[in-house]
Amino acid sequence: MGRTKAGIAGLIILTLANLADVVGMAVVGTPGNPPELIIPSFVLAVIGMAATVPAWRGSRAGVLTVFLARAVSTLLVIPFYVAGDQPDWVRTGLTVGIVVSLLGLGLIAVWRWQARTREPARAA
Structure with a gap:
């Protein structure tokens, strides 16, 4: 799976968003920041950050893990x-x-869609 500008930008953006969730653990328990929101986001951010290295190396499972961890974290908030x-x-x-x-x-989705349309069709 080749890297494109969209893929690189998407991975960087999602990694920074995951890093922000990790740093967000510092505000657990302060007014307006309930632990029931921050702790699951922290766990998902750690999972997403751990999958960033394989994703960067082209692992489809890594890309999917980064994507899903961030998507679920976003849906939680x-x-x-x-x-x-x-x-x-x-x-x-x-x-x-x-x-x-x-x-x-969105950038990761575009990257994967572009990669999928470039792959030759598999024989049945």
């Missing part, structure tokens, strides 16, 4: 974003995180 009662700085951080994650996920 959406209900909290919509229904949560948090300070403005938390809502701003969540907004940035969701947008950045969606951008990275």
